Structures are given as structure tokens and as C-alpha cells.
Amino acid sequence: MKLGFIGLGRMGEGMVPNLLAAGHDVTVYNRTAAKVQPLVERGAHAAAAVAGACTAGAVITMLADDAAVEAVSLGDGGIISNLGRGGLHISMSTISVALANRLTAAHAEAGLRFVCAPVVGRPDAAAAARLYILAAGAPDAVTECTPLFAAMGQHVLFMGDAPRSANLVKLATNFLIMSVIESVGEAMALVGKEGIDRRAYLEFLTNTLFDAPVYRTYGGLVVDGDFTKVGFAAPLGLKDVRLALAAGEELRVPLPLASLLRDRFLALLAMGGEALDWSAIGALAAHDSGQRGPMG
């Protein structure tokens, strides 16, 4: 399939090679051009502007936040003015439900098709084509994406006709991950202050009821206490919990645990943790109990 791909950050640069390897014809665009060359060497075409990535009539965006997706989609040189009637925009970034609403309306008005397909997985999963993809939009449009999703991910879940639903589920899932970090952080603060071996306790947990990747990965980070290797930065964690709370506000769903998580991120950033991994909030319970915190 012929398509454009906009956004070659840590996720996008891992996803494009998998599309190429599956035989797709990909034209890439990135704001900073340096990221383009390695992909051209692997068979991608380079576009000099957003418009150039839209000529195929289908384009994927994989960008950092609402502002970036909005800038690339709307406006004079943006996707909507360049994609051509009937074209397909697949938004794979984690964006707010509110922006998904606006983009859905804007694409419809322009006679374009819009699919949201945010992913669960870190950069290494993107590179290994092992992402989990949450897709929502008009069923025929989502079906058209099937070969693309197959090239990039290990699992696709169809979340319904409203593109925004996929983003909501993505935010709910990140909320669940943060909840694991917080709960393990509190449990470890408790047993740690008693003098119990926290690593042995984690091993017990992940060998029994809590035998899941999320406890092994994030429980391990909390027990290790080294948050300087960043898979997902703390400010992005704050952004995602803010978006989850905003979605809850729109739907009138109080989320007290999400509120607690938001306060944790703010405390972490206030302490100087901007450059830490988001799992560093898991050290705040220990900090508040007079033990070692996220800043050592």
C-alpha cells in the first residue's frame, strides 16, 4: 500500500522500517530532516513538507502531543488541505479526546476519512513490530488499515466507530499502568520500612497472582529505584493523566485514583524530576515515609 508517514520520533523511526519490510511504499516527513535519511536508505521516499506525505491519499501521523497533531493536521499546509477528497488519515499518537472530536469533525467536513489508532508499547516494541494497536473509526476505513497494522503490531483491538474511543482506551490503559506504579510504590514503602527484602517480595508477587509484564517491568523499576533511564518521561505521564482526567470530566466520571496520580506527578516535577522516567512516581510513597525518594 502507498502511504505517507509523518513523525519520526522514537516510536515512528521504529515503525516505518516494519512497514517497508512488509512491502509498503512509504513517503516520510519529519520536521527535523536528519531523521529522514536512514529511512530513505531502507527504501522510503522523502517529502519536503506535509503536503508531500499526503499525495498517496493515505497518511499516518505519529507525533508527540496534541499541539503537534493539530499543527500538522489543520492549517494551510496541513493534512486536511492536502490529502484529497476520500483520503485517509490514521492518527497513531496519544491525543486528547477533545482533539479527536475536533479532528473527526474537520475531516468529515473536508470529505476525508479519519481513524485513530494509538498504540501501547515502548520504542523497543515499536521496532520489533510488537505494538498493541487500539483502532477506532468507520469500519471500512479501519479494515483498509489492516495490512498496515499487521506490519507494525502484534495485536489490534477495534474500539468502535468513533475515532475518539480509541484515544480514551489508550488513556485508560496508561492510567492502569500508573496505578500499578503507585500501588507497588506504596506496598514497597510499607514492607521496605519494615526491613523486608523488596526484591524478594516482588519476585513472589510476579510468580503468583501478579504474574504480568506490567508488574515485572514497573515493579522492577520501582524496586531498583533508578529512574534515570527514560522509556517514557515524567512530563508525558503528567500529560496523559491530565488527558484521562479531562476525558472523565467531559463524561462526568470522577476518577479519584487518577487525581492522586496527577498530584504525584506534580510533586515529582516540583522536586526536580522532569528528566526522570514516569515510574519515578513509584518512589514518592517511600519519600513521604522518610525513606529514599525518586531523587535518591
Next chain:
Amino acid sequence: MKLGFIGLGRMGEGMVPNLLAAGHDVTVYNRTAAKVQPLVERGAHAAAAVAGACTAGAVITMLADDAAVEAVSLGDGGIISNLGRGGLHISMSTISVALANRLTAAHAEAGLRFVCAPVVGRPDAAAAARLYILAAGAPDAVTECTPLFAAMGQHVLFMGDAPRSANLVKLATNFLIMSVIESVGEAMALVGKEGIDRRAYLEFLTNTLFDAPVYRTYGGLVVDGDFTKVGFAAPLGLKDVRLALAAGEELRVPLPLASLLRDRFLALLAMGGEALDWSAIGALAAHDSGQRGPMG
């Protein structure tokens, strides 16, 4: 090994047959005698009083709460006055850290050995000899329990010399389970109010990052929304989170998520949920958002 076993509730009545099957010589005692006969038919001896279960010099207690363990252990007819110097008391109930402290001191003063070995697992796991056992106490005493634990459980974790540590870890583990219930409850309230299929979302979760028994079991209960089949009753959930908070208070460890869980249990009980399973707190986020709550 020759031993007594006190407490034939839903857990104890499943554990004793496994001890008998492994060749141990067990004398059972229960406050209400009706529970005794079926075990006698399977080879157990019956004791008419606590004292009778102490003659072997080793005794397991598996009782409902602090009050029951205290009553059976201390006082004139209790374990401490009947076990005989050097005897071994293995407390497998979930008790408070404070009571574990007092019992540790009382046994030491009487020249007795005391091991705490609370278990993780529901009655069906007890019957199937698939409990997880958290053991703490003097190493030689814990070692002496090895054949007993092997008969009743699938996994033993040694938590150190202080018996109370095993109870603390048990409470931390139940806190982690409740945290899963709450976080899934909030996530499902959010996606459910959006109109997304909650069961499909849970399946996605348990097929991916959250592929663990605790999400399958408790996530399933929250999504089903039927809390009338009680594996662990809501008032016991409240008791356990209260004990975790009390341990946190003693150790000066604030546990804000545990505080939230405690408030959830109180709201559940205030609404009339005394007879529901503890997982019913997972319906409160939906209730607070104007959706279906724990009482239907």
C-alpha cells in the same frame, strides 16, 4: 508429623485433608463441632477443647480475625498455657501486625516457638493445596514447618525472623489486590460511560500487559457486575485495609491509595453492601458517575 489444627472455616476445612493425605497425624478442634466429623472420617482425631489440640507440641491456627486468634492463644484454656515448653504455634490467619507483636512476646515468655504463616489464596486454592504461604519466624522453626507447608501450598516465601513481617506482607498483598479492583473499576467506569465494550477491553488488557490472574479474576468480577457470590466478604476487605493502614501508621508510612480504598469500603457498606464480595468496591466509580453501582 503429629500436630493440632484449630479453625475449620472455609479455609481450614480445605487444608486439613491435604495434611492428612500427606501422612500427617492431625488432631482437629473447632468451636462449632459439626465441622469436625467429616475430617474424622478422613482420618483426623477430634479434640474437645483447645488443650486437646496442643498435646502433640505443635499446633496450627486458621481463624477469622484478631479476636479469635487472641482468644484461642491467650487465657487459661489457651494454646500458650497448654502447648508445653518448646512447643510450636503456627499462626496461618491474617492478623494485625500489632497482635503478631504481642503473640511473639507472649510465646517467647512462655518458652514457646511462634511462626506466622498467612496464606494468599481463596478456599478453592486451599482445598487444592495451591496456597501461597508467607512464613516468618525463627529459621529453625520455619524449617520444621516445611513438610506441612509442602502439603498445603504450592509456594512458600520466607519473610525473615520476625513473625509479624509475614503478616505485613500479607496485608500489603491484599492491598495490591484491592488496588487492582479500584483501578479497573475507574478505568471501566470511564470507558463504559463512553459506550465501549468493557468485556472486550478487559480481554485486551489480560491478553497484553495485564496478563495476570489478579486482572482476570478481579477484572472479570468488576465487568460482570455480580458481587453476590462471595469469595471474600466486603467487611473482611475493610478489616484488611484497616490493618494495612494501622501497620502504616505504626511505621509512619502514609498510604494514600489505601486511604482511598478504605473510604470505598465504607461507602459500599453504607449502601448496604455488607453481604457482597469485596470486589464490589470496583463498582463504586461507575456508581459515582451515574452508572450502575454495586447494588444494581
Next chain:
Amino acid sequence: MKLGFIGLGRMGEGMVPNLLAAGHDVTVYNRTAAKVQPLVERGAHAAAAVAGACTAGAVITMLADDAAVEAVSLGDGGIISNLGRGGLHISMSTISVALANRLTAAHAEAGLRFVCAPVVGRPDAAAAARLYILAAGAPDAVTECTPLFAAMGQHVLFMGDAPRSANLVKLATNFLIMSVIESVGEAMALVGKEGIDRRAYLEFLTNTLFDAPVYRTYGGLVVDGDFTKVGFAAPLGLKDVRLALAAGEELRVPLPLASLLRDRFLALLAMGGEALDWSAIGALAAHDSGQRGPMG
């Protein structure tokens, strides 16, 4: 002094007569014209558009929310394009810190002066010229407002050179009022379920340590339990706590009590409380304890 006044809602329609009574020459504008006539009869001039209220070179805005203030200030027919170099815009609405920042920059760029002067007080206080005014901006500009503030309020507090600071303080003050509502709500839920006379207890409080208008007014509303007479609507309460939290997020200040209040407002709105007074959140603690809630 000659000036324009934009926004004749429940607050503005009470404030303008006080300006007129003090001898000021006021040209009023309101989106819905019906509110204008009564003020013209008292001596005001009517403007047909925002521009008409800007000819005097000084204009007050008293509008519902960020969107309204933004619409009236920016854009082709807005204040900034019509006020004339050196003109003075006095924003008395409760707006976000973020919007205050943007308006400060936009006015500076256009060579205009900008003062924020949000007020504390209900419509009856506005009509009685008994508002408390929180003013911030360039000192000479604030000084120029002195006769206006004297006509409308009983007390002015100068909050510094940055206009946004006045809005921050206004949001902090509304947060403190909501905190009173919540704390009284919890205390009354507790003593009420014990069967104690809640009104007698409130009287005790307001005769002793808690002898302040905020306890008499809001404590009285919580004890009465009738929230249908709306002084300040629940959705505006949600808006203000959201703006306080957003300011906290920008400044990296976790506000856990504000987070709790936000969840209270969401639960209230989810239950159907959109049309109630914001003090209705004070009935949620009783509701969660199985007593009478905000909807009766």
C-alpha cells in the same frame, strides 16, 4: 470618569448602577440587548457593539468565563483593536491564569494597559457595592482604577504587578470556600448519622472558633440541604476548581484537597446536579454514608 462596561449578567447589572451613582459616565454593552435598557434609564449610555464601549479609552469586562472574555478582547471587533493606544482594560471576571497571561501579552503588544480585578462576592454584594476586589497590574494603572473600585466594592487588595496574580488569588479564595463546604459536609455527615442535631452543632461552631461569614453562609446551606436556590451554579464551581488545579499544574503545586473537590463536583454533576448551587457538594459525604444526598 468616562468608561465602557461590557457584560450585564447577574454581577454586572448590579455593579453599573453603583458606578453611575458615584458620578461615572458609563457606556454599557451586552450581547443580549434586553439587559441594557434598565441601565440606560438610570443614566448609562448604550453601545451597539464592543467597539462602542471602547471609545472612552477605558473599559471594564465582567463576563462568564474564559471563552467570553477571549471573544470580547481579541479578534477584529474586539477590545484590543478598538481601545486606542494607551487605553485601559480592567478585567473583573474570574478567568484562568493562562488566559490572563495571554491577554497581558496581547495588550502590551498593542500598547494598551491591562488590569485584572476579579471580585469576591455574590450578586447581592455586587448590588450593594460591597464586593471585595483583588487587583493586579501596573501600579499606575491600578491607581487610576481607584475611584471605580471605591464605587463598586468595600475593600481592595493590591496583588502585585502581574495581572494574573489577581486571578490566582481569586481562584485560591474560591478553593478555600469549597474546602469549607466539603469539611462541613463531612463533619455534618458524621454527627448527623449519630443522630445529633446538625443545626445546633452549626450554631455552636459559628458562635465559637468558626465565627465567620463563610461558615454561616455555606454551613447553613449544607445543613438546610436545599440547593435549588442558586447563588453560584455547580458547573461554575467545577470550572473554578479546574482553573485552580491548572494554575497549580503550571506552578508545580500539588493540591490534593482541590483534587478531592473536583471529584466531588463531577459526582454531583453525574447525579444530575447541574442546576444546583455549588454548595450541593456538601451533601455528598452524607450521600456516601447512606444518608440524604444533594438530590434529596
Next chain:
Amino acid sequence: MKLGFIGLGRMGEGMVPNLLAAGHDVTVYNRTAAKVQPLVERGAHAAAAVAGACTAGAVITMLADDAAVEAVSLGDGGIISNLGRGGLHISMSTISVALANRLTAAHAEAGLRFVCAPVVGRPDAAAAARLYILAAGAPDAVTECTPLFAAMGQHVLFMGDAPRSANLVKLATNFLIMSVIESVGEAMALVGKEGIDRRAYLEFLTNTLFDAPVYRTYGGLVVDGDFTKVGFAAPLGLKDVRLALAAGEELRVPLPLASLLRDRFLALLAMGGEALDWSAIGALAAHDSGQRGPMG
């Protein structure tokens, strides 16, 4: 009136002189005898044991906590065995609702009358006979106390027939004070990080809606940031919020703000704040935002 008075701590030593000054005949007892002599010099009689303070048939207790009241009331040498049929015990300490229940039952069984009359006020209010007294018990018994209360306080509120109710109201009142500390702490953290003058803001508050002693006293302590002069120690604050939460648990009333306050006290004590005034929790919001905390 002839009566005994047990407990000459910072409160009791201020209250007894007021009873003497009003002409009452008081026999005092204190565990550490040194406190007795100054009162004897002012006209009190000294008792060598609890029994000696019971001979008049009426006795007031003013002690530190549940354990002290329990020890002095129950047991061989205690009030109940010494007061004599029909005697009157007036408990003015802040005790738990649960202990009030037990003491009510124990006194009834012994044919004694029992009144709870906890007070609101610091030691200086006790010395100045300006306490607020919350009294509950059989109406005739409370009436009998009237001249005593008149000598010690400025205001009495009758809370009903159940002695425990007075303690519940006392706990609710202390909860309200703590809520003021927390809310002011958060508001000051927010405006303080903005760079606004916190003292000027407090003055504005206490001159307007928040014109009450509780805001002047506790707001002042939070703004000053010096918590080393102890009026009421932090561990006693933790005790009182724990008792309020326990009462809420018994009555099935979730108190989320009280839960937050409990976590604040634990964090304060974990940081080493044992010797600070309870108002030091008001510095934790600032601490969590990277500003100055309770330990400087």
C-alpha cells in the same frame, strides 16, 4: 459543690483554680504529685490515690488519652469501684467513641452516672475559664454539672443523652480545625509559589469572608512557618484524626478529607515532626511543591 478532679496536665491545672474560685470544694489527684501542691495552696485538698478523689461522690477526669482514662476508671483502684452507688463521673478528656461506649455501659452496670463533657480550647482558654464545653449524658446528670461548667467555660452545648455523642462532636470539631489548616496550607502553597505576599493575602481573608478565630490562629501559624511552639502536638493531631476516622468507620461514614489529613500527619511524623505543633501539616503542601516545608 464537693467533687474530685483527676488529671492536672496543661488543661487540668488551669481548670481547677476556676472551680475553686467559684467556691467549689475540690480534691485533686495526679499521677505525678508535683502538680498537686500549687493547687493545695489555692485551697484544694490533695488525694493520695484515685479513691481519695472519689469520696465526694462526683469526680471530673481530664486526662491525655483513652489509655489513661481507661486505667483510672476501670480496675480495682479505679473510679467505678470507688465512687459509690449513684455517684457521678464527668469525663472531660477527648476520648474515642468506642471507649465512651464501654464506659457508659460499665458505669450503668455499677449504678453510677456518667457524663462526657470534652472541651474546645487551648490551655490559655482553660486558665481563663473560656472553654467551650460539649456535654452529653442523662439530662439530670448534665444539669447537676451546670455550676461546674459555668465555672470553667464560656459556653456549654448539650449534645443529647448518649455520652459518646459529645466525644463525636469534639472529634468532628478538631477535624474541622485540621481542615482549615490543610486548606490554608494548599492555598498558601499556590499563591506563595506565584510570589504573592502570603501574609497580605491572609489578612485579606480574615478581614472578609474568613473573619474567624480559626483562620487567624491557624492561618497565622501556617504563614509564619514556625511550628516549634507547641499548643497541641502533632502526634495528638494524628490521634484525633484517627479517632474521627474510627467513629466514621463504626457509623459507616466515609470521610475522604479526614483520610487526607491522616496521611498528612503520617508524612509529618515520618519527616521527624513529632515535636512540632499540629499546624505543621499546613506546611506540607508547600513542601510537596518544592518550597519550604515544616522542618524548615
